[in-house]
Amino acid sequence: MGIQRKVFVTRKVPQAGVELLEEAGCNVEFWDSDEAIPKEELIRGISGAHALFCMLTDTIDGEVLDAAGPNLQVVATMSVGYEHIDLEACRERDIRVCNTPNVSTDSVAELTVALLLLTARRLLEGVHAVKDGQWGKWKPMWLCGMELAQKTVGILGLGRIGFGVARRLKPFGVKTILYHDVCRVGYADDFGASFVEFDKLLIESDVICICCNLTPQTKHKFNKSAFKKMKRHAILVNSGRGGVIQHDDLLEALISGEIAAAGLDVTEPEPLPADHPLVCQPNCIVLPHMGSNTWDSRNSMSETTAKNILAVLDNQNAVGLVQ
Amino acid sequence: MRPRCVISLVSSAYTHTRKINSYFKSSVLIFTTRNMSSATKLPKVFVTRKVPEDGIKYLRNKAEVTQWNSDDAIPRGELKERVRGVDGLFCLLTDKIDAEILDCAGPSLKAVSTMSVGYDHVDVGECNKRGIPVGFTPNVLTSATAELTVTLLLTVSRRIKEGIEAVKDGSWGTWKPLWLCGQGLDGATVGVIGLGRIGFAVAQRLKPFGVAKILYADAEEKEYANQLPAEYANLDQLLEESDFVLGCCALTEENVGLMNSSAFKKMKKTAIFINTSRGGLANQDDLYQALKSGEILGAGLDVTTPEPLPTDHPLLSLDNCVILPHIASATLKSRNAMSELCARNIIEALNGNSMPAEVK
Numbered sequence: 024m025g026i027q028r029k030v031f032v033t034r035k036v037p038q039a040g041v042e043l044l045e046e047a048g049c050n051v052e053f054w055d056s057d058e059a060i061p062k063e064e065l066i067r068g069i070s071g072a073h074a075l076f077c078m079l080t081d082t083i084d085g086e087v088l089d090a091a092g093p094n095l096q097v098v099a100t101m102s103v104g105y106e107h108i109d110l111e112a113c114r115e116r117d118i119r120v121c122n123t124p125n126v127s128t129d130s131v132a133e134l135t136v137a138l139l140l141l142t143a144r145r146l147l148e149g150v151h152a153v154k155d156g157q158w159g160k161w162k163p164m165w166l167c168g169m170e171l172a173q174k175t176v177g178i179l180g181l182g183r184i185g186f187g188v189a190r191r192l193k194p195f196g197v198k199t200i201l202y203h204d205v206c207r208v209g210y211a212d213d214f215g216a217s218f219v220e221f222d223k224l225l226i227e228s229d230v231i232c233i234c235c236n237l238t239p240q241t242k243h244k245f246n247k248s249a250f251k252k253m254k255r256h257a258i259l260v261n262s263g264r265g266g267v268i269q270h271d272d273l274l275e276a277l278i279s280g281e282i283a284a285a286g287l288d289v290t291e292p293e294p295l296p297a298d299h300p301l302v303c304q305p306n307c308i309v310l311p312h313m314g315s316n317t318w319d320s321r322n323s324m325s326e327t328t329a330k331n332i333l334a335v336l337d338n339q340n341a342v343g344l345v346q
Numbered sequence: 347m348r349p350r351c352v353i354s355l356v357s358s359a360y361t362h363t364r365k366i367n368s369y370f371k372s373s374v375l376i377f378t379t380r381n382m383s384s385a386t387k388l389p390k391v392f393v394t395r396k397v398p399e400d401g402i403k404y405l406r407n408k409a410e411v412t413q414w415n416s417d418d419a420i421p422r423g424e425l426k427e428r429v430r431g432v433d434g435l436f437c438l439l440t441d442k443i444d445a446e447i448l449d450c451a452g453p454s455l456k457a458v459s460t461m462s463v464g465y466d467h468v469d470v471g472e473c474n475k476r477g478i479p480v481g482f483t484p485n486v487l488t489s490a491t492a493e494l495t496v497t498l499l500l501t502v503s504r505r506i507k508e509g510i511e512a513v514k515d516g517s518w519g520t521w522k523p524l525w526l527c528g529q530g531l532d533g534a535t536v537g538v539i540g541l542g543r544i545g546f547a548v549a550q551r552l553k554p555f556g557v558a559k560i561l562y563a564d565a566e567e568k569e570y571a572n573q574l575p576a577e578y579a580n581l582d583q584l585l586e587e588s589d590f591v592l593g594c595c596a597l598t599e600e601n602v603g604l605m606n607s608s609a610f611k612k613m614k615k616t617a618i619f620i621n622t623s624r625g626g627l628a629n630q631d632d633l634y635q636a637l638k639s640g641e642i643l644g645a646g647l648d649v650t651t652p653e654p655l656p657t658d659h660p661l662l663s664l665d666n667c668v669i670l671p672h673i674a675s676a677t678l679k680s681r682n683a684m685s686e687l688c689a690r691n692i693i694e695a696l697n698g699n700s701m702p703a704e705v706k
Contacts, residue, residue, distance in 0.1 A: 034522070034523060035523070035524060036523050036524075037523060037524065057522050057524060057525070058519065058520070058522070059519075059520045059521075078521065078523065079521055080520045080521050101523060129530060129532045129555075129556060130530050130532075133500065133504070133530060133531060133532075133555055134500075134504055136500070136555075137497070137500035137501065137504055137506060138506075140493065140496065140497035140500065141497050141500075141501055141506065144493065144494055144497050144673070144676070144677075145673075145676075146497060146498075146501060146670065147510060149670040149671050149673050150507060150668065150669070150670065152671050153654070153655060153657075153662065153669045153670065153671050154657060154662060155657065156654075156657045158653075158654035158655070158671035159418065159654060160418065160419040160440045160653065160654065161419075161438065161439055161440050161653060161672055162395075162417050162418075163395065163396075163397050163398055163438065163461065163681050163684075163685065164396070164397075164398060164417070164678075164681060165417070165673075165676070166671065166673050166676050167676045167677050167678045167681060168673075168676060168677055169677065170489060170490050170493060170677040170679050170680065171493060172489050172490075172493075172679075190554050191554045191555055193554065194550045194551045194553065194554065195489075195493060195551055196489060293520065293521065294513070294518040294519060294520065295513065295518075296516070297513065297514055297515060297516035297518075302513055302514060308510065309510070309513045310506060310509045310510060310513065311509050311512050311513050311518035311526070312521055313504060313505075313506070313509050313526060313528075316504065316505070316509075316525075316526055316527050316528055317504070317527060317528055317529060317530035318527050318528075318529070318530075319530050319532065319533075320530065321523055321524065321527055324523075325523070
């Protein structure tokens with residue numbers, strides 16, 4: 024008879040994952056709120072836990088890991104990104120780290136394409152024009168946007184999500200898909216995407232989608248010098264991480280017309296204050312990090328996090344093992 | 347034989363003057379329209395609005411063009427005056443072309459074309475009775491319209507309008523697992539009402555989003571449906587089984603108000619209705635009730651009754667309804683192509699040829 028394993032969950036999460044843990048006999052304790060857990064509560068709640076089920080809003084550092092005590096075997100985040108977890112500190116304490124790759128790929132790729140389309144076709148202006156009475160009788164040259172047909176799309180980061188974006192864009196008649204990544208990928212051939220250097224991506228693309236994660240190499244990669252190289256009619260879409268874009272430089276580029284428009288699902292910081300200049304900028308659409316906002320996705324993420332935890336505790340292979 | 351030069355004068359507050367140089371670039375001769383010699387002259391074409399350049403460029407040298415040179419729709423009284431004695435009429439969907447207008451034009455009128463794919467504003471029967479072919483602009487706007495239809499669908503299904511509003515009004519907090527969740531397309535059944543050019547193009551674009559099944563309702567089965575593949579269904583089956591119901595059909599007398607309370611009742615409570623066809627397809631009062639009561643999950647409309655929709659219309663008060671100001675074909679590429687095709691329709695007909703795109 025083993026000890027009952029304690030899992031501490033740092034938020035109210037979809038039931039799917041919780042049920043799996045309870046069925047496996049875990050003692051599941053919660054920060055039972057929709058809001059992010061304050062640090063002192065996290066330190067209190069994690070005490071004695073065998074596993075931590077956390078969110079991307081939780082900073083998991085040495086202090087938190089020490090507060091857990093010697094039982095802690097795994098930190099499992101309900102997200103693909105894991106830059107909020109101190110990997111080194113976990114390694115030192117022989118604690119596994121897991122994430123939820125794949126299960127949210129479809130919904131993030133879908134949202135990225137949605138954001139690209141609604142930025143290119145000026146949807147937000149359309150919605151406002153209806154609400155505030157600017158919509159008059161049909162006019163042939165009013166509110167015209169950019170059509171994707173015959174355009175060049177550039178993707179920074181042709182991973183699961185970047186690939187999903189490229190696949191969805193094909194039937195819109197896109198002429199060329201370029202990508203830049205740390206290395207060439209074989210599956211790019213599936214839709215004829217060409218690997219290019221970063222500068223060429225900037226210079227040749229009509230639309231650029233940021234689909235990479237945040238690393239020291241990608242941090243602020245889109246800065247003043249990058250915007251200068253882009254086409255004046257180009258649109259930039261970011262559903263990777265906010266930190267890939269230098270936000271002040273972006274604002275300047277949008278105001279001066281260096282690029283035409285931007286659609287951001289991720290920002291630095293999150294949330295962005297309602298009076299932030301980018302939120303007020305007419306040619307910038309800001310979404311509140313909705314990439315994986317589908318019921319299916321969130322249920323799967325919850326389930327995968329639970330399965331990762333059970334796999335590590337049972338000495339099996341976890342699907343989302345980071346280290 | 348063409349005259350050396352033509353200047354057309356339109357006498358009104360909205361004067362628009364054109365000078366067309368002859369092939370020989372000889373000195374300019376000025377005629378008023380009334381004093382035109384009866385020697386071979388260019389046909390008169392009246393354009394009911396300021397339109398994209400490609401159409402006007404096409405008409406140049408081929409017609410004597412008069413124009414309501416404004417961004418705003420021509421008032422009916424003005425239209426009745428300006429069509430008098432014209433040979434060709436280049437109109438927009440905001441212009442009702444009925445027997446009265448045709449009577450005002452008189453027997454000279456030999457060609458009418460609308461700069462739109464919808465032609466419910468033109469009495470085609472009446473035109474044809476008088477031997478007047480009616481042109482329209484299919485195909486050249488299909489891609490832009492299908493693209494906007496998909497954009498609108500995604501905006502509703504992923505609750506993007508609510509997301510944008512939350513950012514603007516400060517209710518966006520830190521990331522939450524259960525906040526603002528929407529419906530993904532992955533595994534969904536899409537029902538297309540009207541698998542014409544646009545319906546087909548929409549379905550093609552939706553496929554790689556992981557759509558599991560495409561159903562369509564139409565007057566008859568379409569062979570090209572196999573290319574998707576899409577399954578022919580009666581309307582009831584389509585309404586009952588679809589997660590997304592798309593209005594992509596032309597508006598006819600038979601389908602006005604097709605999407606009414608009985609239709610919404612048949613739909614799933616998690617289903618979304620998208621209309622980019624004509625506002626008249628939907629009974630808007632019934633739609634409002636269905637959205638408010640949760641009979642269906644959400645709706646997106648690019649077309650309404652009337653257009654524009656008054657800003658205090660109840661549909662605008664709903665979080666789960668997104669309304670756009672009829673911008674489905676709003677790209678410069680599309681609009682220029684529509685303008686040129688419309689002009690081409692008219693000139694070909696006036697030359698005794700078939701129109702590249704005639705309403706049959």
